[in-house]
Amino acid sequence: MFDFLSEKFSGILTWMKGKGTLSEKNIADALTQVKNALLQADVPLNVVTDFLTELSQEVSGQTVHKKLNPGDHFIKIVHARLVKFLDSTGGQEKVTFHYPSVVTVMGLQGSGKTTTIAKLAYWVTKEASKRNKKRRILLASIDFYRPAAVDQLEILANKIKIDFYRSNQTDVLEATKDIYTHFKTGRYELLILDTAGRLHVDDRMLEELKTVTKLVSPKHSFLVLDAMTGQESLNIAKKFDEVIGFNSAILTKMDSDTRGGAAFAFRYVLGKPIAFVGSGEKVDDLESFVPDRVATRILGMGDVLSLIEKAEEKIDQHQQETLTKRMMSGKFTLDDFAQQLGMVGKLGSLQKIAQYLPGMGSLSPDQLEQGQKEMALFKAILSSMTRKEKCCPQILDSSRKQRIAQGSGTNAQIINQLLQKFEQSKQFVKMFRKMGKFPSIF
Ligand SMILES: Nc1nc2c(ncn2[C@@H]2O[C@H](COP(=O)(O)OP(=O)(O)O)[C@@H](O)[C@H]2O)c(=O)[nH]1
Numbered sequence: 001m002f003d004f005l006s007e008k009f010s011g012i013l014t015w016m017k018g019k020g021t022l023s024e025k026n027i028a029d030a031l032t033q034v035k036n037a038l039l040q041a042d043v044p045l046n047v048v049t050d051f052l053t054e055l056s057q058e059v060s061g062q063t064v065h066k067k068l069n070p071g072d073h074f075i076k077i078v079h080a081r082l083v084k085f086l087d088s089t090g091g092q093e094k095v096t097f098h099y100p101s102v103v104t105v106m107g108l109q110g111s112g113k114t115t116t117i118a119k120l121a122y123w124v125t126k127e128a129s130k131r132n133k134k135r136r137i138l139l140a141s142i143d144f145y146r147p148a149a150v151d152q153l154e155i156l157a158n159k160i161k162i163d164f165y166r167s168n169q170t171d172v173l174e175a176t177k178d179i180y181t182h183f184k185t186g187r188y189e190l191l192i193l194d195t196a197g198r199l200h201v202d203d204r205m206l207e208e209l210k211t212v213t214k215l216v217s218p219k220h221s222f223l224v225l226d227a228m229t230g231q232e233s234l235n236i237a238k239k240f241d242e243v244i245g246f247n248s249a250i251l252t253k254m255d256s257d258t259r260g261g262a263a264f265a266f267r268y269v270l271g272k273p274i275a276f277v278g279s280g281e282k283v284d285d286l287e288s289f290v291p292d293r294v295a296t297r298i299l300g301m302g303d304v305l306s307l308i309e310k311a312e313e314k315i316d317q318h319q320q321e322t323l324t325k326r327m328m329s330g331k332f333t334l335d336d337f338a339q340q341l342g343m344v345g346k347l348g349s350l351q352k353i354a355q356y357l358p359g360m361g362s363l364s365p366d367q368l369e370q371g372q373k374e375m376a377l378f379k380a381i382l383s384s385m386t387r388k389e390k391c392c393p394q395i396l397d398s399s400r401k402q403r404i405a406q407g408s409g410t411n412a413q414i415i416n417q418l419l420q421k422f423e424q425s426k427q428f429v430k431m432f433r434k435m436g437k438f439p440s441i442f
Pocket residue numbers: 107108109110111112113114115116197252253254255256277278279280281285
């Protein structure tokens with residue numbers, strides 16, 4: 001996500017860092033590079049021009065602190081500007097739903113509405129369970145234009161164990177009323193209503209949506225935009241806003257090779273928040289759009305916060321704390337190492353994790369794939385070892401290694417690699433211990 005811009009910007013910043021001073025010439029060159037990067041990322045020209053005017057005023061209006069490297073100074077200003085540009089709410093991070101209430105999801109056909117509804121329901125459930133709560137959510141669809149569109153939502157709802165209601169009414173407005181009654185009488189807390197899209201913005205669709213909106217009075221309405229549609233998504237958003245109005249946008253398919261320009265354009269032209277971004281086809285591929293984090297990611301500063309959030313969701317806190325304590329006390333064994341690998345596995349593929357980590361964005365796909373394979377081999381080796389061996393790896397002589405290699409389908413060389421990595425991670429822990437801090441997820 002935002003890989004394209006992130007790559008461009010890290011190039012510019014590295015270039016800047018190589019300069020001894022922040023001269024007018026350097027600044028002008030850097031600004032031209034920023035401009036080109038944004039244009040190539042499909043950000044509309046007028047948006048780029050305005051962004052650059054703001055940026056250059058700020059850069060030239062400031063004197064560089066003597067101790068600050070020109071690159072660091074520049075990155076600081078660009079970061080602040082990006083945040084301001086992407087932020088509409090002044091730092092308010094999360095969408096909050098009201099209970100009970102209706103949420104509508106609109107957008108063109110294929111933009112990702114149905115998929116996103118499942119993701120939203122899953123997200124609400126997860127957020128609630130963090131506070132030991134359960135939310136009574138109902139999903140329903142009035143997309144009668146596309147064959148099997150309603151079935152698609154039903155299948156997704158079943159998969160994530162969320163209630164789904166199918167109206168017997170064939171008329172869109174009658175079905176809407178019926179669904180609304182079911183929501184009320186069933187004492188649900190949240191109704192997320194899937195609506196019909198078309199291939200293009202079309203007046204009948206908009207009129208129908210307008211009436212539906214009146215019937216259910218949503219507390220929040222989302223416009224789903226396919227980030228791949230680039231600048232065209234702006235016209236779509238404008239039209240929906242003019243005729244129906246919506247509260248915030250969800251940009252989908254940010255995992256595809258879109259260059260991220262849609263986010264800038266949308267924020268600039270519509271002035272409304274981007275609530276979430278979709279980053280894949282699975283139900284948990286939905287992330288809150290936090291401008292600060294996005295700016296950080298674009299500038300290649302890594303998005304450690306997102307990763308921590310993901311980690312917190314997927315990893316058993318208790319297990320993690322115990323492991324961290326063991327690490328800090330120096331009693332970290334291969335057994336613990338195995339558990340740690342298991343936890344990293346839960347976070348997803350290394351490729352996915354890497355995009356959040358500073359520096360790792362520059363690892364090639366081959367290196368990441370290599371890492372992924374290595375992790376799988378390590379897990380196999382660890383599961384072929386006895387408790388005692390995991391506790392005291394120093395007893396691993398060649399005959400033991402031979403046995404483990406056979407059991408895990410590996411060889412002595414890979415086992416030695418594992419032992420080396422384990423030693424390295426112990427060294428790391430020692431270093432962190434000296435520094436008096438330890439990053440909780442690693
Ligand atoms: N890669 C990717 N695919 C997505 C994302 N969101 C939706 N899709 C896919 O886009 C296609 C259309 O999605 P769907 O929810 O049916 O769109 P709808 O017509 O607006 O309801 C499906 O194949 C989805 O799996 C996303 O964030 N990333």
